[in-house]
Amino acid sequence: MRISYSSLDTYQHCPLKYKFQVIDKVKTPKSKEAVFGSALHEVMKFIHTPGILSPTLDQAMEYFSNAWNPAVFDSSDEERAAFSQGIRIIQDYYQKNNPANFNIVDLESRFQIEIGPDNDRHIISGIIDRIDKTESGYEIIDYKTTRKMPSQEKVDNDMQLSVYLQAFLSRYPKEIGNIDKLKVSLYYLKHGVKLSATRTAEQLKQNENMFLDVIRHIETKEFEPNVTPLCDWCGYQSICPMWKHKFKETRKIDTEEINVIIEEYIDLKSAVSITKDRLAEIQEKILQYMDQEGVERVFGSHGIIARTTRKTYKYDEKKLREILEPLDKWESILKVDGIVLRNISGTLPLRIKMEIEKAKIVDKESKSLAVKKNQN
Numbered sequence: 001m002r003i004s005y006s007s008l009d010t011y012q013h014c015p016l017k018y019k020f021q022v023i024d025k026v027k028t029p030k031s032k033e034a035v036f037g038s039a040l041h042e043v044m045k046f047i048h049t050p051g052i053l054s055p056t057l058d059q060a061m062e063y064f065s066n067a068w069n070p071a072v073f074d075s076s077d078e079e080r081a082a083f084s085q086g087i088r089i090i091q092d093y094y095q096k097n098n099p100a101n102f103n104i105v106d107l108e109s110r111f112q113i114e115i116g117p118d119n120d121r122h123i124i125s126g127i128i129d130r131i132d133k134t135e136s137g138y139e140i141i142d143y144k145t146t147r148k149m150p151s152q153e154k155v156d157n158d159m160q161l162s163v164y165l166q167a168f169l170s171r172y173p174k175e176i177g178n179i180d181k182l183k184v185s186l187y188y189l190k191h192g193v194k195l196s197a198t199r200t201a202e203q204l205k206q207n208e209n210m211f212l213d214v215i216r217h218i219e220t221k222e223f224e225p226n227v228t229p230l231c232d233w234c235g236y237q238s239i240c241p242m243w244k245h246k247f248k249e250t251r252k253i254d255t256e257e258i259n260v261i262i263e264e265y266i267d268l269k270s271a272v273s274i275t276k277d278r279l280a281e282i283q284e285k286i287l288q289y290m291d292q293e294g295v296e297r298v299f300g301s302h303g304i305i306a307r308t309t310r311k312t313y314k315y316d317e318k319k320l321r322e323i324l325e326p327l328d329k330w331e332s333i334l335k336v337d338g339i340v341l342r343n344i345s346g347t348l349p350l351r352i353k354m355e356i357e358k359a360k361i362v363d364k365e366s367k368s369l370a371v372k373k374n375q376n
């Protein structure tokens with residue numbers, strides 16, 4: 001398979017989005033976030049393109065202004081706010097960095113790497129924003145224009161940076177001996193913060209295996225939707241089964257009756273949950289009252305409430321084993337407990353977690369309805 005890093009990333013976030021974008025090739029207009037990000041990436045390239053003199057702050061701001069596309073914004077206020085933010089980012093960048101101090105090796109560097117065993121090769125392609133020569137080695141930098149900054153732990157395990165480093169090493173194979181001096185960084189432009197890490201050869205191998213795993217999933221044509229906060233930025237909402245009903249014009253059936261049923265279901269579910277909370281609250285009060293009165297049943301004009309005791313038991317595993325093992329029945333009562341497995345999963349190494357994930361198969365499937373009430 002030939003696939004770009006960004007497509008792999010899309011599949012990992014939402015397989016259905018991958019299908020719309022890569023397989024069905026459904027075009028969507030560029031979002032304002034993407035337009036903003038592209039403009040800043042262009043400026044960064046301009047700032048660091050090697051020349052006799054590095055551009056001044058004024059020249060960088062002018063470049064940004066020329067690259068700016070106001071058409072994608074919903075209102076002039078929104079557009080002005082975004083433009084000012086872009087200018088602030090560039091000013092902040094100049095305050096923290098002197099472009100003349102960097103030894104740039106490559107900008108917007110295209111790559112293609114091959115991964116996988118000889119009989120199952122795949123090509124991953126992508127673009128590295130910037131590669132610098134540093135005093136001790138090299139630094140690979142990717143600019144981010146997202147609002148949210150990840151933790152250092154995420155950067156330490158970021159797949160994008162690993163694949164970029166792998167691409168760098170395929171171009172400069174001798175540098176593998178110097179791997180601890182090869183820095184990989186994400187520069188969060190909105191925050192003016194750069195988070196850096198290094199990788200080991202073993203981590204790169206693990207990363208490659210994870211990619212192979214994603215590719216295998218893609219090849220099995222599993223394209224389930226995955227609803228996350230990222231849906232807010234997805235251009236496929238109007239054709240996605242998780243969202244398209246929101247758009248009245250895409251509904252096949254839009255009768256008064258069905259709309260009433262939907263509203264009624266939401267209201268009933270919400271009433272049930274309010275009732276459950278209230279029940280728990282008054283149950284507590286009645287139990288206290290029973291203790292004070294020293295009674296096990298209380299009488300009201302609508303009926304009687306009785307206290308019942310429900311006990312849950314667990315078995316002494318050692319004793320049970322001693323009884324069942326001689327009868328050859330011990331193995332047959334052992335079954336995998338999903339909750340326990342999830343609890344210990346955090347303590348397991350990544351490779352084991354991935355193997356456990358691969359061992360997962362669908363047991364039973366049933367459909368139910370979940371309600372998310374609008375905040376009024």
Ligand code: SF4
Binds near residue numbers: 242
């Ligand atoms: S809207 Fe969300 S669930 Fe639907 S395709 Fe886009 S990212 Fe996936």
